[in-house]
Amino acid sequence: MADNANTSDTATRTALTEPVDERIPTVIADSVDIVYRINGTGAGRGSATAALNRILRPKQAEKASGTRIVHAVKKVSFVAYKGEAVGLIGTNGSGKSTLLKGIAGLQPVENGKIYTDGQPSLLGVNAALMGDLTGERNVYLGGLAMGMTREQIKERYQEIVDFSGINEKGDFISLPMRTYSSGMGSRLRFSIAAAKDHDVLLIDEALSTGDARFQARSAERIQEMREHAGTVFLVSHSNAAIRTTCERVLWLERGELRMDGPTEEVLEAYEEFTSGKAKK
Numbered sequence: 001m002a003d004n005a006n007t008s009d010t011a012t013r014t015a016l017t018e019p020v021d022e023r024i025p026t027v028i029a030d031s032v033d034i035v036y037r038i039n040g041t042g043a044g045r046g047s048a049t050a051a052l053n054r055i056l057r058p059k060q061a062e063k064a065s066g067t068r069i070v071h072a073v074k075k076v077s078f079v080a081y082k083g084e085a086v087g088l089i090g091t092n093g094s095g096k097s098t099l100l101k102g103i104a105g106l107q108p109v110e111n112g113k114i115y116t117d118g119q120p121s122l123l124g125v126n127a128a129l130m131g132d133l134t135g136e137r138n139v140y141l142g143g144l145a146m147g148m149t150r151e152q153i154k155e156r157y158q159e160i161v162d163f164s165g166i167n168e169k170g171d172f173i174s175l176p177m178r179t180y181s182s183g184m185g186s187r188l189r190f191s192i193a194a195a196k197d198h199d200v201l202l203i204d205e206a207l208s209t210g211d212a213r214f215q216a217r218s219a220e221r222i223q224e225m226r227e228h229a230g231t232v233f234l235v236s237h238s239n240a241a242i243r244t245t246c247e248r249v250l251w252l253e254r255g256e257l258r259m260d261g262p263t264e265e266v267l268e269a270y271e272e273f274t275s276g277k278a279k280k
């Protein structure tokens with residue numbers, strides 16, 4: 001018995017030390033479906049009885065209340081690895097943002113599973129900063145939300161402000177964020193997120209509103225984050241931003257994964273698809 005155990009032990013050790021695939025997975029999506037339910041227009045909308053029915057008889061109530069279902073992500077599977085920058089492309093409403101929210105754990109998965117190693121951080125154009133607070137307060141708020149301590153934020157504060165370039169044209173950091181242009185807002189959001197190395201960083205269109213100089217700076221910072229062995233996902237309609245940032249691309253169309261491969265290959269097919277669409 002003991003001998004057998006030893007033999008299998010050695011076999012396991014050999015198997016474990018063989019360099020099968022040295023890449024370390026950080027996000028695994030296994031046949032993921034994500035569905036939105038929009039409580040609808042049917043009879044009794046908003047009444048207490050309708051609400052009670054939704055709890056007690058969800059199936060029938062769903063029909064009666066006219067609940068609409070939007071199947072935003074359909075059977076999507078992929079594995080992303082440490083050090084990868086993965087672009088997510090697809091026409092409007094194809095499910096890119098929804099998939100990012102699913103990976104971040106902000107949108108429940110209907111079927112299938114998403115496994116992540118470490119804490120994913122979603123950086124979106126609507127990241128939870130407060131418009132009525134100054135840029136400075138928001139740097140602290142965002143930093144705390146990412147799990148940094150007050151001291152760590154204080155140490156990196158100037159770096160964050162400088163990276164964002166918010167103060168290049170005057171003292172804007174002491175003004176409420178609602179007074180910023182959309183480009184300024186997204187620059188500050190990205191700068192806050194970039195102050196920390198993330199295991200998995202999910203970026204939703206945040207770079208597209210920045211100017212060319214800021215986009216180049218962000219691309220450089222994303223490169224650094226990858227070198228620190230994180231995984232970056234970038235949703236963008238800018239094929240140029242995808243080309244400079246990502247070496248792999250997932251193309252979603254109508255919620256389905258149409259293609260997963262090297263950036264140039266996927267973008268070529270996508271560009272053909274979109275130009276074909278434009279001609280129709």
Ligand SMILES: Nc1ncnc2c1ncn2[C@@H]1O[C@H](COP(=O)(O)OP(=O)(O)OP(=O)(O)O)[C@@H](O)[C@H]1O
Nearest residue numbers: 036038070072090091092093094095096097098099
């Ligand atoms: N909160 C929501 N409630 C209901 N349906 C939603 C919601 N958010 C998105 N959807 C629907 O899910 C589908 C996918 O939307 P999603 O925002 O993920 O697409 P996208 O690829 O990011 O689009 P875009 O490129 O326009 O930003 C769309 O049909 C959209 O109408």
